Amino acid sequence: MCFYNQKRFSCGDWSWTNFAHRCNYEYRTGETCGMKLVNMTENDSSKCRLCEKIETKFRRRSAEVDRLERWKREGANLVASIDRSHKLIMDLDKEIFVLQRERETRRNTLVR
Structure with a gap:
């Protein structure tokens, strides 16, 4: 479970943005575990x-x-x-x- 930031558009859609931080479950250097969790949601006034x-x-x-x-x-x-x-x-x-x-x-x- 690695944490990513999320962008939420005015229409209600969303997209992943940049990588926030790695979880403790992945031991290989430079790798992520593949499961994305939301770290922070940024609201965007534009449409998707x-x-x-x-x-x-x-x-x-x-x-x-x-x-x-x-x-x-x-x-x-x-x-x-x-x-x-x-x-x-x-x-x-x-x-x-x-x-x-x-x-x-x-x-x-x-x-x-």
């Missing part, structure tokens, strides 16, 4: 990497939906572009779903 990625994908999806609605409203005859836009929106929805699932899995891990 996953939340930033999800927000970026939502912004891109919103821009694509706006573009698609404008093309439909203007009666554009860009059928290939409209089809590509539909596919891009569906792809973004899938990517957002995967990232949200990854975020929930990470939040539900043992260490808090």
Whole structure:
């Protein structure tokens, strides 16, 4: 059981930061036992990497939906572009779903 500092983001996610100190159970020089315990938690006002990625994908999806609605409203005859836009929106929805699932899995891990 070796102690590490932890960073907690504003979104509730966390990450390990630097090594704090070694436990007494590891006798090999320079080695850690492999079990991580929290030494100190640092609160960070920023969002985690996953939340930033999800927000970026939502912004891109919103821009694509706006573009698609404008093309439909203007009666554009860009059928290939409209089809590509539909596919891009569906792809973004899938990517957002995967990232949200990854975020929930990470939040539900043992260490808090």
